[in-house]
Amino acid sequence: MAMWELIKANKRKSVILFLSMGASLILLGYLIGAAFFPPSGGMTGLFVALCIWVVLSLISYSSGDAIILSLSKAKEVSHDVHPQLFNIVEEMKIAANLPYMPKVYIIPERAPNAFATGIKPEKSAIAVTAGLLSSLNRDELQGVVAHEMSHIVNRDVLFMTFAGMLLGTIVILSQVFLRGLWYSSGSSRRYRSSRSSKGQGQAQLVIMVVAIVFAILAPILARLLYFAISRKREYLADASSVRLTRYPAGLASALKKISSTSVDLSSANKVTAPMYIINPLKPKGRRVSNLSSTHPPIKERIKILRSMMHGANYSDYQKAFSRVKGKPSGIIPASGLRETGVIPIRKAYVEKEAKRGKKKGMRDVGDLMRAVNKYAFLACVCGLKIKVPPNFRKPRIPCPRCGRQLEVPLAELAAVTAAAESAMGEKGKKEAEQTGPEVSSYIRKGKGWETFSCPCGRSLQISPSFSASHIVCNSCGRKTEIKG
Amino acid sequence: MWKWILLAVIVIGAFFLVGIYNALVRLRNRVKNAWSQIDVQLKRRHNLIPNLVETAKGYMTHERDTLENITKARGQAVSAEGMADKSKAESALGGAIGRFMLVVENYPDLKANQNFLALQEELTSTENKIGFARQSYNDQVLFFNNKIQMFPSNIVAGMFNFKAGEFFEIEEKEAREVPKVDFS
Structure with a gap:
């Protein structure tokens, strides 16, 4: 009241x-x-x-x-x-x-x-x-x-x-x-x-x-x-x-x-x-x-x-x-x-x-972004969690740590991409083409190897010798500026 | 002339009566609606507990009592009828859950279990929802009871037999008791 x-x-x-x-x-x-x-x-x-x-x-x-x-x-x-x-x-x-x-x-x-x-x-x-x-x-x-x-x-x-x-x-x-x-x-x-x-x-x-x-x-x-x-x-x-x-x-x-x-x-x-x-x-x-x-x-x-x-x-x-x-x-x-x-x-x-730790926090953010972008999460018996992007099209994937072959839920992934495409529609596609690659930014913490995730969910890595001003994601084409 | 005045008074009085009656019905329905909100959350809590006990059983081998208490309190809460009984049973259940959560602190393996973590989040959230729903239910009961007891709506309430609503109290024993200090 x-x-x-x-x-x-x-x-x-x-x-x-x-x-x-x-x-x-x-x-x-x-x-x-x-x-x-x-x-x-x-x-x-x-x-x-x-x-x-x-x-x-x-x-x-x-x-x-x-x-x-x-x-x-x-x-x-x-x-x-x-x-x-x-x-x-x-x-x-x-x-x-x-x-x-x-x-x-x-x-x-x-x-x-x-x-x-x-x-x-x-x-x-x-x-x-x-x-x-x-x-x-x-x-x-x-x-x-x-x-x-x-x-x-x-x-x-x-x-x-x-x-x-x-x-x-x-x-x-x-x-x-x-x-x-x-x-x-x-x-x-x-x-x-x-x-x-x-x-x-x-x-x-x-x-x-x-x-x-x-x-x-x-x-x-x-x-x-x-x-x-x-x-x-x-x-x-x-x-x-x-x-x-x-x-x-x-x-x-x-x-x-x-x-x-x-x-x-x-x-x-x-x-x-x-x-x-x-x-x-x-x-x-x-x-x-x-x-x-x-x-x-x-x-x-x-x-x-x-x-x-x-x-x-x-x-x-x-x-x-x-x-x-x-x-x-x-x-x-x-x-x-x-x-x-x-x-x-x-x-x-x-x-x-x-x-x-900071590392755990960063990993949580990355996982969350992937979940939002409808990645499939595969748990291997050895304890490793493998993240598969929705546009992945192979039926099996080897675990990077132990080499076991894991089944990829292809039907689920296909449903996700189809739904995303139909939701975007013609208009959305046109807009996406017009706006082109988007730019986000990442601030370096030190001089060593660093991993972070692109807004699309893919992990990007920078080496100690990396010196360019930006990095382009291989799966979505977004540019990420590297600062610091 | 007098006839007309009398008629006007009667008509106006009738309008007042109808207005007050409708207001009372509206408030009573709000109380009912608020109660159903609590009920949904209480049922949810009852449904979560068997899963919780099942998950914890494997880890908490030395805490048979705590787990049995929770199950017993749940059974009583499910079968409780009437507001007073329900309040009592639900606060007992809340206490049992609280003790269980304290004991959980001693079992790091259990706390790391993904399934248990998800259940714990659901349980915490349900407790919160019960708290918030209870608050809004008690607010509605207060409005309704005020209306029933105040003049002139108390006359209409008496005529149509509106009964005052019952508050849903949960006793928080720990909060009210003065902590005992022992220096021996």
Whole structure:
């Protein structure tokens, strides 16, 4: 119940910010129209601006989820690929009282990160990277999944999509206007002054100047508003995550682990960046100014979570927030704070974290990527695990260690490749051809032999004498940059 | 004139009655739905235990008691009827599982068994799901009971014999007992 009121109040605040963005779009459209086509062009400009926004919003409403998931190269997985992830998503679904089970996606990348989509709640999805799964323990993963689940429950995705489209329209309009002005400045003014009287010309000049100033300012203003909405919602999702899991330390240490990674998320870009739990594009070491960021500073988020000691309620988060920031916050709407009763913080599940070497971690990521890409796993009697790519076509394979002949489940592999091809279809194939080989990156750790896996799942090896800038995968043709 | 006023009062009263009645039914259905969520998870836990015992048997030769306790507690939980009995039996089962998990720490071979690890993950997750489902069930029961006891809906509840829901409590003995300190 409280959750629903909270969403409503949250909506109201964001709606105000949203409306101010809408107002600047309308004003911009009107001014541009008035400047270009006097005297009655204002309404035309306004109409065109709204049309662009409606078209963009309709596209993103109907297929935004699919676009984002395919941009990030996420693959839908079943319970068997990673039972723990699947279980945790289901736990959080129960905790959040969500009527639908979100789909679970894994992104075959080493950088730890996660995001949620779900413009329509019944089609929501949670995507996490393979690197996240191998580096977090159960409690931490639960914190991250709860954060994403809160985005779904709070309807953040829908809201951020429409706000993003508003921002996009404003940027497009002002760019077109300013560039158009640059190329046609001389001719149009001469043409206008010859037709209109002196008084009208002056009024026209004023409108022109106002339009130019506004076209420069509007995108900046809209961006700041957009970022303000986005940051607010990140804090709220953190607070809801704690309330769902009742374990703030889990999310805190997950955020720490995610932010201290040295691997880049190569499939993230400017469009998808605001969706992730931690901004994947932030250059390391740079202090991000508060106003121009989609995410709140990670250190503060961790500090707030770590200073929650007495309970996992919204009011506890609020208290911790004011203590850390030194000012009262408007993050949690009043209805969330009215909740009475203490929700105690629970104990950790994982008491002793299994010590795992780096090598084991890397191998886990590789195995997970292969599982996502539908590799067949053959266990040999000698203890070796052999991974067979789905396009493998020989009926038997010798074990590299003991030489025993192993049967390859050809029928299974063939079914997988056939399904992948039919799912891709003609359109997908064309896209794949256009985009060409993709580029990912790997950072060398030392000077010796090193093995890592290509996003397609194949193992790649670099020798101590390797000195080129990139390596090309033999089975999928992807380029992987070698850094360091 | 008086007739009309009387009629209006009756009609408005009837509307109120219907509204309150419907609200009560809605809340009661929510409680039922929340209970079925718990029930699904409890059944899941019951189904997992025989597999768990079977897997552990080979490794835990010296822990016959622990395994028997778990099996017995499961049998009682499966056959328990009524909310009070169920709460009791399920918390006993939870305790038995907890003790079992503590004992497992002494058997590294068992902990390395792939099959056992998968079962353990399923069991942990089921315990969590029971916890979360229980929380939302108790929330719903609280809303329903408040509605039944508060004026004016308590009158309607009395007329149509709505009975207060029972909370599903699981006793966590370790959490409530004060730890004993022994310096001898």
